[in-house]
Amino acid sequence: MSRLSNNLFFGTILATTVLATIVSYTAQASDVATLKLVYSEQYQPRIYDAKIEAIKAATISAQTSGRIINIHFDVNDLVPQGAALLEITNKEQGAGYAGAEADLAKAEALNSEAQAQYLRYKTLFPKGAISKGAMDEATAKAKSSKQAVSAAQAQLIKAKESLNYTVVSAPFSGRMTQRFIEQGETISYGQALFSGYDTQHLRAVFQIPQQDVAQVQKQEQVSVQLFNGDKIISNDINVYQFADPLTHQHQVRVNIDASNIEDVIVGQWIKVIVNFPSRTSLMIPLSAIHQVSDLTSVYRQMADKIVLNQVRIGRVDHQNNTAEVLSGLMEGDEIVIDAGRYLIQSSATKGQE
Structure with missing residues (x-):
């Protein structure tokens, strides 16, 4: 008989086995190791x-206008917190900061003069050397000059922040995902520059x-x-x-x-x-499962014989090398622990006969 004929013959026998739910073998049950099934509590992982x-995650936008002179990071780069991402021309912002400093110095000088005059008038007024109108004018001038210093300080802070905005820094450590500008471009207030996310x-x-x-x-x-x-x-x-x-x-x-x-x-x-x-389940070792095409089965002990018993398998626990039996077996059934070894032993026994 040719190899093709042998394969066809073997396929016919195998198909017959699949159609039968239980197939009896002549090997003795005492020759193989078996496991008696009991229900156990098992978790149901979803x-x-x-x-x-x-x-x-954030998209960084420009907080001032100017021309980009340096870009220090690109897409996919890891950026530490506070690192300079890009630099913008700062001549205009620097001039504004210098002017704000000058205005503050002028306001402080005028305030010093106004406060000194107010103190002099305050000493002379009770003696009648200063009129009521002159005293009121000195008082108002001292208050207004003091407020002018506060306003100049606020303008200086604003100018300093505008100057700081010419260097765009990373708000947190992370990875760059997008870059919306190129070196040499002129950007305006509110324009998107970079996007990124925190990797931690x-x-x-x-x-x-x-x-x-x-x-x-x-x-x-x-x-x-x-x-x-x-x-x-x-x-x-x-x-x-x-x-x-x-x-x-x-x-x-x-x-x-x-x-x-x-x-x-x-x-x-x-x-x-x-x-x-958890739920109550019947768990069997993976080594006990005999898989042939669409047929999933185990070898079960019946009296003094071992039979092929078709089963339906559910969840497989690869960590413990076990599988859940949904149907085909009951508590108290005894199955062969190692189906592959039993199959080899059974074939050897048949060959000796």
């Missing part, structure tokens, strides 16, 4: 697809159906699984108290601290794992 967003404080944003809202609100912490397999535990959970009018789902924000993690990037899709209340 896994949601979430996207990483920045908690703190991020959040995972995802949607949950209405039936999950109550359980998620009760959670004290959730697990955020990154694309590289690392997990971050967060207890900062914010469930929106209103639903989206189109999808009828609630948005959830989970804040995470990414200060010590380099693999968390804004815009990435990640997994958020939420543990729901």
Whole structure:
């Protein structure tokens, strides 16, 4: 018989096996290790697809006008807090600051003269050497000159701030995402310059159906699984108290601290794992599962024989190498722990016969 004929013959036998729910083997049950099934309490983790967003993001705009003479950072650069992003020509602002300083000095000189005159008149007025009108004029001049100093000081502060605005600084440490200007351009007040976000404080944003809202609100912490397999535990959970009018789902924000993690990037899709209340389940080892095409089965002990028993598998726990049985087995059933080893032993036994 050719290899093709052998394959067709084997496929026919396999199809017959799939159609049968239980197939009996002649191997003795005492020859293999079995496990007696019992119910156990198991958590029901819900896994949601979430996207990483920045908690703190900003677009920096110009607070003065001028021509750009230097740009120190570009898109995708990490920028420390307070670092100079760009410089603008400052001749006009510098002249304004110098003028404000001169005005303040003039106001202070006039105020000193007015205050001295007021003190002299105040001493002479009780003696009758100064008229009431002259005293009133000196008093008013002293008050107005003092206010003029305050106004000049305010103008100096304004001019100094305008001069400082010619050097645009980063409001917080983060990553640059957009640059709206080029060196040599003339910018005006309010024009957008840069956009960026804080890389240290991020959040995972995802949607949950209405039936999950109550359980998620009760959670004290959730697990955020990154694309590289690392997990971050967060207890900062914010469930929106209103639903989206189109999808009828609630948005959830989970804040995470990414200060010590380099693999968390804004815009990435990640997994958020939420543990729901436990339920009673039958869990079997993954080694006990025999998978052939669409047939999922285990080898179950029946009296003194081992039979192939079809099952339906639910949640798989890769950490503990177990799987939940939804149907096909009951508490008290005994199954073969290692289906692959049993299959090899059974084939060897048949060959010897």
